[in-house]
Each structure stands twice: as structure tokens, then as C-alpha cells.
Amino acid sequence: MGVVHAAATDSVVLENVRLIDGMGGPPQEHAIVVIKGGRIAAVGTATTISVPRGAHVVDLDGKSVLPGLISDHSHLGMVDGTSASAKNATAANIERQLRQFEAYGVTTVTSLGLNGAPFYQLRGPAHQGSLPGADIFGADRGIGVPGGAPPVDAGPDQLYRPHTAAEARQAVREAAARHTDLVKVWVDDFHGSLPVKMKPEIYRAVIDEAHKHGLRVAAHVYYLDDARQLVADGVDILAHGVRDKPVDAAFIAAMKARHTWYIPTLGLDEDFYIFAEQPALLGDPLLAHALQPALRNELANPGWRAGVLAKPAGIAVDKQALAMNQRNLKALFDAGVNIGFGTDSGAMPLRIPGYAEHRELHLMTDAGLTPLQAIDIATHQAASLLRLNDRGVIAPGKLADLLIVDGDPARDIGDVDRIDAVWHRGKEVSHGIGAFLP
Numbered sequence: 001m002g003v004v005h006a007a008a009t010d011s012v013v014l015e016n017v018r019l020i021d022g023m024g025g026p027p028q029e030h031a032i033v034v035i036k037g038g039r040i041a042a043v044g045t046a047t048t049i050s051v052p053r054g055a056h057v058v059d060l061d062g063k064s065v066l067p068g069l070i071s072d073h074s075h076l077g078m079v080d081g082t083s084a085s086a087k088n089a090t091a092a093n094i095e096r097q098l099r100q101f102e103a104y105g106v107t108t109v110t111s112l113g114l115n116g117a118p119f120y121q122l123r124g125p126a127h128q129g130s131l132p133g134a135d136i137f138g139a140d141r142g143i144g145v146p147g148g149a150p151p152v153d154a155g156p157d158q159l160y161r162p163h164t165a166a167e168a169r170q171a172v173r174e175a176a177a178r179h180t181d182l183v184k185v186w187v188d189d190f191h192g193s194l195p196v197k198m199k200p201e202i203y204r205a206v207i208d209e210a211h212k213h214g215l216r217v218a219a220h221v222y223y224l225d226d227a228r229q230l231v232a233d234g235v236d237i238l239a240h241g242v243r244d245k246p247v248d249a250a251f252i253a254a255m256k257a258r259h260t261w262y263i264p265t266l267g268l269d270e271d272f273y274i275f276a277e278q279p280a281l282l283g284d285p286l287l288a289h290a291l292q293p294a295l296r297n298e299l300a301n302p303g304w305r306a307g308v309l310a311k312p313a314g315i316a317v318d319k320q321a322l323a324m325n326q327r328n329l330k331a332l333f334d335a336g337v338n339i340g341f342g343t344d345s346g347a348m349p350l351r352i353p354g355y356a357e358h359r360e361l362h363l364m365t366d367a368g369l370t371p372l373q374a375i376d377i378a379t380h381q382a383a384s385l386l387r388l389n390d391r392g393v394i395a396p397g398k399l400a401d402l403l404i405v406d407g408d409p410a411r412d413i414g415d416v417d418r419i420d421a422v423w424h425r426g427k428e429v430s431h432g433i434g435a436f437l438p
């Protein structure tokens, strides 16, 4: 590399790109993106942009550039290999997951509850850009139910289970003191598998106390009736899709009137069975590079497969839930409800960081959204849910968080899986997933 002019050494120019800027419009062909100091400095074409002298120029002919994906619903540090446990919540394990998300183009991740001290230890460096991997936001420990949801092995330093409204308010105050980004509640009984649901007096206290502290509340839901009551009681984000019944006009109107966000998490029901039903997926590099060795061994084990497939009634329920979730997503999207992006990746071993987000984009287009609509939700809208206006679109002044893929995902969402490179804060942090070791 020769000597370049000092003023230009930190400028990078991506040229000949197919630009999908995250603002919903059609791709711009032969675009130029100028990056400086970790941010987008300019976007245009050869007729509108003069390339800075001495800038490092990268020709991306045939490739598409889109904003880094943003997850509004994942979990960090819960899973390691085939185990899901509080014991996995070490800084090293979280950092490994953040690098995996980033290698798959997910440059911002929201850990929606179950966060202990390591999360807060890493959040500052992640925001500063000094921690390798995706940037992180989160919902503190989260607020569950004594003897009920969430059915996870989490200690008191990772999860509250208040018995009274007063205890619930205290939990919110403690989370606020730690400067949490959001508050999480688990409301339902996990499809009848748990003996109790959260009492309305508890989640009402959480919502009221959170709003007093300027915090928004995201709720784990499954059933329409719970979702309807939560929206009426002022919840800000439904963190899963409604999967038992079609949403109705009254529910849609309430969500619109209150500007409630909706994160469908389509993939989570499919995760229960798809790897058993489709063992050929193990040969797909997109999946293979996302699997830790213990998980890869499990998915390749015929005994494990047979065990999953031996419960066809359960699989049928999961498939019905996915179909209802997709139907409701399409209805809510068409009605203009705010849709966020998330998969619950990292909550359980089969909800695989990075891979799940790519699969979710496919499931959104299967639900009837166009590829550009799905991409807009996974970038621009996902940032809006988090109230982040420094990312989610490719425009001057925004963080240069970029997913570069072969082909044109605006025409075929499958092209979003053809990862060429990921840039984070203006630096190329990975070139394809081939070099990534989970």
C-alpha cells in the first residue's frame, strides 16, 4: 500500500453497488457510498459524488449493500452448545454470540431480558465500538412469574419473579437505576405448559412504573386475549406474534391508536421441528457455520431427529402457530401497524443467532410481504422500535453498518443469505461466513 494523503486515509468508497438503503424504495443501481470516520459521509452516483482523492475504493459490481440487520428480540448468554442455562451467561460466551450475529450481518442486537452483570459490563464498550461483534441493547433482567414463565434456569441476578405489585414496581426501579433500555414481562403460560399466568395487577404495575421512568415495556405473548388486554393497559411492544386466533379489527385499531409495536418472531415455532424435518439443511453453509460443535452433533444424530419427529401432534401445533403468526403479520402490516424485527434467537439452542434472522426474512416474504418490505422492517423499522436514529438506513451521517451480499435481495430474498462481507462502523469486520468459527 502506497502513501496516501492524510485527509483521505480514513475515507472508503464503495462503488458500483446496488443500494438498498432501508427506506423502502427500489434499489439504486451503480451507486456510490462514501464512508468516513465510521459513518456514511455521502451516498449518490458518479454524476453526483466526487470520490475523495486517495480514498480506498472497493468495487462491488454485482453486489447489493443494505443496512446491517437489527434484532429487536434476541437473548445473549443463555445458550452454549446444546445447553440453555444461566450458567452460560459469561462475558466470553456473550462476546462469542455477538461476533456470530455480526458475521451474519446482524450488527445490532436487543437482548430482551435475562441480562445480568456481564451484559452491562459489555454494553458500554459495544456502544463505543471497542468490542468486536454486534452492538447491544437490552431489557435488564426481565420480570417473570413465580412458578411460571419464563421456564428457564435463571438466578435472581438475571430475572425477577415478583409476588406483588409493590415488588414489581421495585424491580422496575432497580432496572431503571441500571439504565436499562427496555423493560420485559413474560405474561402467558407458554401454551398451557405452565400452571400460572402473570396477574394483570402485576403487569399493570410494571407498565405504570416503567412509564414513570420514561421506559417502555415489551411483553412476551402468545394469545390474542392477552395481547388485547396488554395493549389496552398501555404495553409498548408485543414481543411475539399472536398465534392462537386471527387478529380482529378492534385489536388492529387499538394497536394503531396506541402506536404499539409488534415483533412477530415467526421463526421460533418453526425452530422446534425444521432441523429434524430437513436434515439436508446441515449441508447449507449458512447453517453449518452458525452451529457450535455440540449442537451440530445433536442435529446430525438420527436419535435426536427421531425423537422430534415422534411427536407429530406437537409439530402440527407449531405449524399452525406459524401459519397463524404469518397471517396476522400480513394483516397487521397491511393495516399500518408498527412492525419490528426479531426471532428470539439465543433463547434456546435451536434459535440460532444470525441464522434465525436470515430465516425470518424468508418467513416474512412467505407471509406475503415483499422482500423490500421485509428488509425495511429488519433495518429501518427495527431501529425505529429502539428509537435509534443513528442506524437502520444508509444515508449521510448514519453509522456505516452494512451487509453486503451477492445478487439482488430486492428481487429474491434468498440473496440476503449470500453474504459477501459485513461492515460495522465503517470497517470490514468479516468477509463471508466461511471464516467464522462458532
Ligand SMILES: [Zn+2]
Pocket (backbone or CB within 6 Å): 073, 074, 075, 112, 344, 347
Ligand atoms: Zn425472548
